[in-house]
Amino acid sequence: MNRHLKELIELANLDKAIDSFTPQIEASKKKLQRVQSKIDRAKKEYDLLNSAIAENEDKVKSFEEQLTMLSEQLSLNAKKLKEISTEKEMKALSVEEDMAKEKMKFANEEIERLQGINETKKELLEEKEEEITKLNEEYEVVNQEVSAKLEDIEAQKGKLFAKREEMSRNLEQKVLSFYEKIRIWAGNSAVVPVRKQACYGCYMKLNDKTYSEIIRADEIVNCPHCGRILYMEKQD
Numbered sequence: 001m002n003r004h005l006k007e008l009i010e011l012a013n014l015d016k017a018i019d020s021f022t023p024q025i026e027a028s029k030k031k032l033q034r035v036q037s038k039i040d041r042a043k044k045e046y047d048l049l050n051s052a053i054a055e056n057e058d059k060v061k062s063f064e065e066q067l068t069m070l071s072e073q074l075s076l077n078a079k080k081l082k083e084i085s086t087e088k089e090m091k092a093l094s095v096e097e098d099m100a101k102e103k104m105k106f107a108n109e110e111i112e113r114l115q116g117i118n119e120t121k122k123e124l125l126e127e128k129e130e131e132i133t134k135l136n137e138e139y140e141v142v143n144q145e146v147s148a149k150l151e152d153i154e155a156q157k158g159k160l161f162a163k164r165e166e167m168s169r170n171l172e173q174k175v176l177s178f179y180e181k182i183r184i185w186a187g188n189s190a191v192v193p194v195r196k197q198a199c200y201g202c203y204m205k206l207n208d209k210t211y212s213e214i215i216r217a218d219e220i221v222n223c224p225h226c227g228r229i230l231y232m233e234k235q236d
Contacts, residue, residue, distance in 0.1 A: 001217040001231075004175045008220070009231055011167055011179065012191035018160045019188055021153050028146045028153075035142050039135045046128045053121050056114045063107040063114075070100045070107070175220070182227060191229040202226035 077097050084090050168176055183190040192201040197211050204225040206214070213221045214230050221230050 002219050004172060005217060005220050005229070005231055007167065007171055008175065008179050008191050008229060011164065011171070011176075012188070012229075014160060014164050014167065015183070015190075016188045018157060018164065021157055024153060025150060028149050032139070032142055032146045035135065035139045039132065039139060042128060042132045042135055046125065046132060049121050049125045049128060053118050053125070056118050056121075060111050060114050063111050067104055067107050067111075070104045073100050178220075179229070182229060186226075186228055189228060191231065192223075193233045194230050195233070199223040199225060199228060199230060201228035206230075 074097060077093055077100075080093060084093060179190060186201065189201045192199060194200065194206065194211070194214050198205050201223060202225050204223070206223070210221060210224055210230075213219070214232055217232065222228065223230050
């Protein structure tokens with residue numbers, strides 16, 4: 001086999017090995033992102049509960065102020081009762097008092113209802129706090145695992161990069177440049193085997209002349225259809 005072709009096959013395999021770490025890196029990062037997404041979602045729910053509780057407390061405060069005003073109105077009406085001299089005034093004061101009592105009843109019911117809702121929401125808030133705490137702990141564990149995994153991957157990649165650098169220095173620069181140009185668009189399929197007389201990059205059938213040149217392997221042969229570098233795999 002042509003020496004340069006042999007070197008390019010080895011270099012291509014090395015590049016594939018280096019790039020094979022990318023899915024592992026992405027999977028590790030996604031694992032961490034999934035936990036972070038759970039934390040973000042739980043925190044958002046926590047904030048919504050807090051906002052709802054605060055809003056209900058403001059409503060309770062408003063109803064309490066209303067009760068104070070209505071109570072003062074009833075006290076004032078009690079004083080007016082002593083000064084009433086006609087039946088018409090008596091009826092008007094009675095209607096006013098009934099309305100005030102009805103409003104007070106409604107306000108008290110709303111305060112009780114809102115406070116009941118807030119009690120439930122505060123229980124949910126405590127549960128959400130516990131959930132966030134557990135998720136943060138989970139994040140720390142996963143983060144340590146992912147950091148260790150990425151550190152190991154970087155160490156392995158470092159060794160492969162060093163080997164690639166050494167190979168690149170020993171390769172004839174024209175050959176290396178030729179390979180790199182193809183790799184720009186073909187990626188890790190810049191150098192592919194021929195199987196069943198077809199290029200395993202574009203899967204197009206090769207003519208007999210090209211196929212025989214690949215079998216001889218005296219020089220680098222490109223696929224006439226896609227331009228990839230072709231070679232015959234060793235038969236077991």
